[in-house]
Amino acid sequence: xxxxxxxxxxxxxxxxxxxxxxxxxxxxxxxxxxxxxxxxxxxxxxxxxxxxxxxxxxxxxxxxxxxxxxxxxxxxxxxxxxxxxxxxxxxxxxxxxxxxxxxxxxxxxxxxxxxxxxxxxxxxxxxxxxxxxxxxxxxxxxxxxxxxxxxxxxxxxxxxxxxxxxxxxxxxxxxxxxxxxxxxxxxxxxxxxxxxxxxxxxxxxxxxxxxxxxxxxxxxxxxxxxxxxxxxxxxxxxxxxxxxxxxxxxxxxxxxxxxxxxxxxxxxxxxxxxxxxxxxxxxxxxxxxxxxxxxxxxxxxxxxxxxxxxxxxxxxxxxxxxxxxxxxxxxxxxxxxxxxxxxxxxxxxxxxxxxxxxxxxxxxxxxxxxxxx
Ligand code: NDP
Ligand code: GDR
Numbered sequence: 111x112x113x114x115x116x117x118x119x120x121x122x123x124x125x126x127x128x129x130x131x132x133x134x135x136x137x138x139x140x141x142x143x144x145x146x147x148x149x150x151x152x153x154x155x156x157x158x159x160x161x162x163x164x165x166x167x168x169x170x171x172x173x174x175x176x177x178x179x180x181x182x183x184x185x186x187x188x189x190x191x192x193x194x195x196x197x198x199x200x201x202x203x204x205x206x207x208x209x210x211x212x213x214x215x216x217x218x219x220x221x222x223x224x225x226x227x228x229x230x231x232x233x234x235x236x237x238x239x240x241x242x243x244x245x246x247x248x249x250x251x252x253x254x255x256x257x258x259x260x261x262x263x264x265x266x267x268x269x270x271x272x273x274x275x276x277x278x279x280x281x282x283x284x285x286x287x288x289x290x291x292x293x294x295x296x297x298x299x300x301x302x303x304x305x306x307x308x309x310x311x312x313x314x315x316x317x318x319x320x321x322x323x324x325x326x327x328x329x330x331x332x333x334x335x336x337x338x339x340x341x342x343x344x345x346x347x348x349x350x351x352x353x354x355x356x357x358x359x360x361x362x363x364x365x366x367x368x369x370x371x372x373x374x375x376x377x378x379x380x381x382x383x384x385x386x387x388x389x390x391x392x393x394x395x396x397x398x399x400x401x402x403x404x405x406x407x408x409x410x411x412x413x414x415x416x417x418x419x420x421x422x423x424x425x426x427x428x429x430x431x432x433x434x435x436x437x438x439x440x441x442x443x444x445x446x447x448x449x450x451x452x453x454x455x456x457x458x459x460x461x462x463x464x465x466x467x468x469x470x471x472x473x474x475x476x477x478x479x480x481x482x483x
Contacts, residue, residue: 115139117191121174123433124302125242127154129345130196132412134158136166137347142188143182143198145283154302164389176220188229196224199272203246204305204482207260207329207425211287213267225290234288238352242277243292244272245337245363245431252348255434259362260296265426269407276368280359282420289357293348296363296433299453300341302388302462306483308370309338309457314378315482317461320381321413321469323410323480330422332371332394335430337366340448350442363433365445374416383404385416392418408469 116133120126121142133140144152152159152171160167172189174181176198186194199217200206201360221241228237233385248256250266264270276292283290303310308329315327339362347362369385374396378385382403383394396416398409409415438444448456465480472478 112228114139114192115141115189116193116195117141117143117186117189117236118195118197119143119220119278120176121171121200121240122151122195123197124154124300124304124341125298125345125348126195126197127302128300129197129348130155130169131158132345133351139170141169141170141172141191143185144171145175146173163317168324171246175218176223179227182223182348183230186224186227186233186237187231193239193240194224194228194239194274195242195348196221197242198243200268202304203266203268203428204422204424206266206271210267214271216273217268217271218278221275223279225288228288228433229282229416230338234286236280236356237288237292238347238350239279239288241275241290241292242275243294243359244269245276245294245296245361245433246428247273247276247294247383248431249428251430254364254430255363255432256361257384257434258359258437265428266424266438269428270368283357288468289352291351291357292320292359293351294359294361294433295344296337296339296431298339298341298344298359299457301457302341303457305481310375310461311483312463313373313454313457314372314382314464316377316381316415317465317479318468320383321465323465323478324482325471326417327374328417328422329374330417330419330424331369331427331429332369332374332418333429334370334427335367335432336451337363337365337367337431337433338373338453340453343446343448346387347438347442347444350444352380356442358441360438360442361433361435362438362444363435364450365433365435366450367430367432373450373454377378377458380455381462383409383415392420394418441451
């Protein structure tokens with residue numbers, strides 16, 4: 111008999127997969143919502159998958175979508191969760207400029223649909239609700255570092271949608287006495303990060319180049335500054351936020367900031383590559399100046415492997431984010447445990463192993479092509 115039941119939306123995503131693992135270890139019965147797709151989309155949770163024919167199944171997946179109220183209401187009614195973690199979202203900032211209405215429907219109204227389902231089912235005193243809020247709310251920053259009281263200034267359709275979700279969560283807490291709270295999470299990464307977010311694009315791109323599967327990594331704004339933590343650390347805090355006596359919103363961050371350019375340098379270093387930058391703005395490029403070890407057999411000194419492509423610039427950019435996690439440290443007793451360098455090493459190790467497999471196939475005559483955006 112499991113002690114509590116949790117429902118995770120976005121269980122197939124980066125955070126959803128780490129959170130599901132974490133809650134299963136804590137003895138929860140975990141339910142997750144997955145979208146119907148034309149291919150399998152459960153790669154991040156396949157290692158914890160349990161066959162539906164197993165007795166005492168502890169991890170169960172339900173088909174659903176945040177755009178579908180009746181589906182969400184039915185799942186919540188069936189599961190009767192003690193805790194709902196709303197992690198599902200169209201989570202890519204750049205894509206939100208391409209698909210603003212869809213992003214608003216899923217990220218803003220999707221949150222309302224879940225809260226309203228809990229209320230409609232009379233579960234507002236039983237079910238605790240976690241909302242995946244974001245440092246993107248600070249956008250054009252009004253204060254450095256950003257904390258819970260820093261005013262919001264969203265800079266993308268994604269951030270504007272998440273701002274609605276933030277406030278509707280606060281509103282349901284204040285209106286109906288629900289235990290509902292926002293985790294204002296700064297960027298967090300891992301080997302499970304989606305391949306089109308900048309960190310994973312870098313670790314995967316450079317690993318492929320090192321192994322001769324690609325030639326150049328094209329990036330947008332390399333001056334952007336971010337406070338990057340590890341997703342595995344951050345999901346623990348999502349759980350902690352639902353275990354307090356009173357619901358409260360918390361900033362979760364490392365309190366340390368690096369540029370995209372530095373992230374490229376650290377990743378290259380983890381592969382044994384030293385880079386030198388030449389040119390400015392859209393003409394900036396990264397050249398190999400030294401190679402150590404045997405992880406980059408395909409590279410030569412002097413080769414250009416990083417370049418800027420304005421295609422990746424955003425209509426409005428968030429230039430700098432730096433969080434102040436002191437409130438979470440004081441009240442939740444929470445602290446991040448992974449340094450950026452450790453995380454970069456873990457991500458590079460994962461992507462390099464994949465690149466080596468592909469390179470081996472290619473060496474044996476298979477036609478290997480690596481996808482890129
Ligand atoms: P991912 O993009 O990795 O995962 C998003 C999840 O949402 C996936 O499971 C995806 O399904 C699912 N999803 C997307 N659209 C829908 C929909 N219409 N209905 C149901 N499910 C949907 O994001 P992360 O794990 O990185 O982030 C988790 C949450 O935290 C997101 O809400 C994100 O906006 C927020 N956040 C993330 C931060 C970060 O740095 N990672 C920082 C702050 C907030 P599928 O697998 O099928 O695509
Ligand atoms: P972000 O993450 O927008 O902060 O949102 P992303 O990794 O996409 O961008 C971070 C910064 O890097 C710059 N950048 C590039 N970004 C991408 N994706 N691709 C590039 O080629 C590139 N070159 C430079 C961006 O302009 C930006 O400044 C993430 C998501 O997980 C959100 O869901 C979450 O809410 C926030 O983090 C906190």
